[in-house]
Amino acid sequence: MYRFLMAALLVCMGGALQAQQPQQEDARTFAKDIQQPGVQVFDVRTAEEYNTGHLPKALQADYTNKPEFNERVKYLDKQKPVYIYCLSGGRSSKAAQWMRENGFTKVVELENGVNAWKQAGLQLEGVNTKKTQLTMEAYNKGIAKGVVLTDVGAEWCPPCKQLEPVLAAFLKSHQQVKLMKVDGGNDTDVMKAVGAKGLPTLIVYKNGREVWRKQGVATAEELAAAVK
Template identity: 45%
Template sequence: MDPTAFEQKIKSGSVQILDVRTSKEYKSGYIDNAMLADWLNEKQFNERTQHLDKSRPVLVYCASGIRSAEAAEVLRTRGYTVFELVGGMNKWKREGKPVKGDKPVSQMGTEDFNKLVQQSNLVLVDFGATWCPPCRKMEPVLQQLEKDLSGQFALTKIDAGVHTALMKQMNVEALPHFFVYKNGQKVWDKQGIVSLEELKKALQL
């Protein structure tokens, strides 16, 4: 699809937008609501794309169209309906289509993080990002958790697309990654998709 058709497809609703560039490229500007799965990082690409919804079309793009074409071919063999942006972000920008960009945010240090996990007797920390497919899949689970255990714990979300130094210190290698702190001390952590019941159990340790 050319940029205009791609944009109209996005506006039609019920689609998933997938950016297959690197995280550095993504930060330089991306299509609103796009998720990220780096095609050049095979492990990351496979891990993140397995959480896409096969009942909804996937609109995929890269910088020029080469990587997205390769990614689209693989996704189709896995049962997804895929549409590609011809010319990629380069052509999208040349045609004046809207581009989102991250605003500069200061890196969170260990001291600030320690203050966050001491804000309540019981804290659930969520290292995630809006562009992460499994993180989005966890959103309704977290919302339900907050309803079911209302007032019993504090949920702290750490944007892994920003606070990369803290991620390294915490040994967070993949997203999402959850931690439970009780009275400021870590008592549980787990990487990846976690069920509602498992989170409840972790918070009741």
């Protein structure tokens, strides 16, 4: 019995060690695998780097900005695969190891990062697509009348993605509320002017006067109470 228990323990330990081993893929394999349903693509470069071009459907958090990284990574699903990358592989390797040690079941690294992606002749999204910024004049006009909910967010922000269905359901049941979108990756002047220091930031205005604010993911109940 003792030998049986020891053997079982060694098998379990071996499986745990195996699960913690770094897993890397070359660019073409990585490109194929991120097309699978349920995959989370995670860019751990800076927002500035992300905006020069990124992988399809990639979420972003700057690994070198620990408060930002720790906040955004909470909104990834630990039970679903995470395919992670940076510019050359250094930051993503460290981020992947942290994630494995903190309960993520499958983290796959892009070997040599975006540099290898480009060398393989693969295309990045978001290259040369700089948009015109929302002006403060347009923003102030948009919030001047009625009840307005400002959503300062971005499509690449993990908590913003989690907030999307909450906002959709809330706006459907509160049709008197107007939504004002501010792109946190583009509308930096407005973001600075309204004092939005993180993503997402939600602000409720009534006839141009701010009455409520929250940084982070809000519940439908919080939003409903804010617009009463």
